[in-house]
Amino acid sequence: MIGPALALSLLVSALATAVVALAGTASGRLVARSRFRGREIADALCHLPLVLPPTVVGYGLLLVFGRNGWIGGTLRAVTGFSIPFTWVACVLAAAVMAFPMMHRAARAAFEGIDRRHEMAAASLGASRLRSFLTVELPLARRGLTAGVTLAYARALGEFGATLILAGNIPGRTQTLALAVYESVIAGEHNTALVLSVMLSLVSVAALLLVARLSRAS
Numbered sequence: 001m002i003g004p005a006l007a008l009s010l011l012v013s014a015l016a017t018a019v020v021a022l023a024g025t026a027s028g029r030l031v032a033r034s035r036f037r038g039r040e041i042a043d044a045l046c047h048l049p050l051v052l053p054p055t056v057v058g059y060g061l062l063l064v065f066g067r068n069g070w071i072g073g074t075l076r077a078v079t080g081f082s083i084p085f086t087w088v089a090c091v092l093a094a095a096v097m098a099f100p101m102m103h104r105a106a107r108a109a110f111e112g113i114d115r116r117h118e119m120a121a122a123s124l125g126a127s128r129l130r131s132f133l134t135v136e137l138p139l140a141r142r143g144l145t146a147g148v149t150l151a152y153a154r155a156l157g158e159f160g161a162t163l164i165l166a167g168n169i170p171g172r173t174q175t176l177a178l179a180v181y182e183s184v185i186a187g188e189h190n191t192a193l194v195l196s197v198m199l200s201l202v203s204v205a206a207l208l209l210v211a212r213l214s215r216a217s
Contacts, residue, residue, distance in 0.1 A: 002195065004171045005179040008087065009156055012175060016094035016155040020102045021148050023095075028106025028147075029136070043107075050100035054160025058093060061165045065092065089166035090173055094155035101150040109143025110136065146210045153206035157199055 031043045049057050065072040065083045076082050083089050113136060121131040137144070159177040166173040168182060176195050183192035 024102025032110035058161035058164025093161035098151040098154040102147040105147025109140035
């Protein structure tokens with residue numbers, strides 16, 4: 001049980017974090033550096049998975065990406081592929097639940113950058129894209145790294161949304177968090193303890209890294 005669940009969890013967390021790193025950096029930068037109507041609403045929506053129960057988020061994802069969902073139904077009709085109860089569903093659920101962590105960290109990182117750096121780059125002829133890549137990203141790197149770390153830990157421990165959208169199928173969609181749940185239900189407390197310790201160690205390591213980055217900045 002532990003081997004397949006661990007392998008799937010590592011894969012899902014890595015893929016979800018990669019997606020979240022890009023999306024969260026973009027959304028955090030947009031909210032931090034732009035002024036547009038509905039900015040507060042957009043920021044609130046980005047934080048929604050952080051405050052809603054994971055099962056509610058999972059049900060929402062099922063409505064959108066399910067076999068008959070708004071996006072899932074169209075995808076199934078066109079390609080024949082159905083997202084629920086696959087490893088893709090695990091990645092999707094983990095990414096959505098981890099996204100607020102990256103968004104918050106990215107927003108704080110970009111808000112902390114002095115706009116004079118951008119003005120100096122523009123005065124030297126740098127385009128907005130070049131200024132972003134060579135000025136903003138390096139200055140925000142510690143905050144972004146902290147966001148990626150927290151997002152990875154959150155994705156690794158995701159349970160509720162994954163259970164609703166992907167189910168708990170051993171060897172297919174069963175992650176470490178779901179394996180803990182099944183072990184407790186089955187009365188296999190030693191296995192549940194080992195899995196819980198593994199998840200706890202990863203979470204502690206992530207928090208220590210974030211604290212170290214915060215002190216360095």
